[in-house]
Amino acid sequence: MKESPGVVDLLGVLAYAELSAYARMTEDAATLAPSLADRAALSELAITEYAHFRLLRDRLTELGADPDGAMAPFVSALDAWHGQTRPADWLQALVKTYVGDGIALDFYREAARHLDPSIVKLVDEVLVDEERSKFAVEQVRAGIEAQPTAAGKLALWARRLVGEALSQGQQVASVRPDLALLLMESLGEGQTDISRLFAKLTEAHNKRMAAMGL
């Protein structure tokens, strides 16, 4: 394969994203779930994230990289993202899981697009979110049905999540040029492609919002 210097960065940021998503979802489950059954359901999804972390860590080791070293540059940005987007209730936690992570994952997938097929396969595997999406969508729809006034506040919350994600993403890109380069390479050259990327991300985001009834 054409070894891209951004690959270790990409797997590193993804690994820490999964490890921190696991911890955050576990905490949200323990503190915000309205029932023990819901708590268990979100915990199951958290553990899936941990399994993804494991895959990424092992692949980093296979590539001869030190997983801790690969994750380290991204710890503060991702911790800051979680610190600035602490959900206040159960529905906010689910919207965060679905929308916030969703937009981040779209970026990662895009960055991986032109890498070695085995990396693309791994990234696709860890970015699968069917179960998580299904659970979040069902719960949020039911929540809005029970309390229609919640929809407006949740829509605002989703907008804030996207804003914070973009702001952290820019910071990461500025300190890790190799990672930014991956994304640029996958885009090809020229303004048109950047516009196309943003159109694609926005479309995916709007689909998620619509799925939740927001």
Next chain:
Amino acid sequence: MKESPGVVDLLGVLAYAELSAYARMTEDAATLAPSLADRAALSELAITEYAHFRLLRDRLTELGADPDGAMAPFVSALDAWHGQTRPADWLQALVKTYVGDGIALDFYREAARHLDPSIVKLVDEVLVDEERSKFAVEQVRAGIEAQPTAAGKLALWARRLVGEALSQGQQVASVRPDLALLLMESLGEGQTDISRLFAKLTEAHNKRMAAMGL
């Protein structure tokens, strides 16, 4: 089998103990681990606790009990235990995992001793703690070697954990007489056996302290 009314209580308290241990260990790993590798190691142990929770929940369902209902009476006591014993650093977290949970598990194992063999087997399975013990013991011993003055404080911390565990245990026993009865039945009658139980628990506790070099 001779259906004991305490069985659902026992599996319920164990299930919630595992579910809350999972959440607490995950949080301790995320906030107190000195490295990402240590964080992953403690997270792995947390996920094992969750797997135990799953086994207990499924058994409750098989017995025709509602898992949430079976766990509910124990939520506040176990949450109080965790709230009152928040570790301040990594070594305190590991001592808590090993010593605090250890003494609680000794009680559960004792309570299960005369139940149906399939229940005894399940309880033994979820109470296995080899991996957790090994990790905690190694880390605490290394920590004390690096900083010998830490030993005295950790010994005090362990004593506090045991005190809090006994106090929460008494509260649970007073509101769940069926569970207390299980323990009494397993003891047989008379003061001698209670003394023997306490001698046994103390011995196991002292062994754990010695293993850590405390």
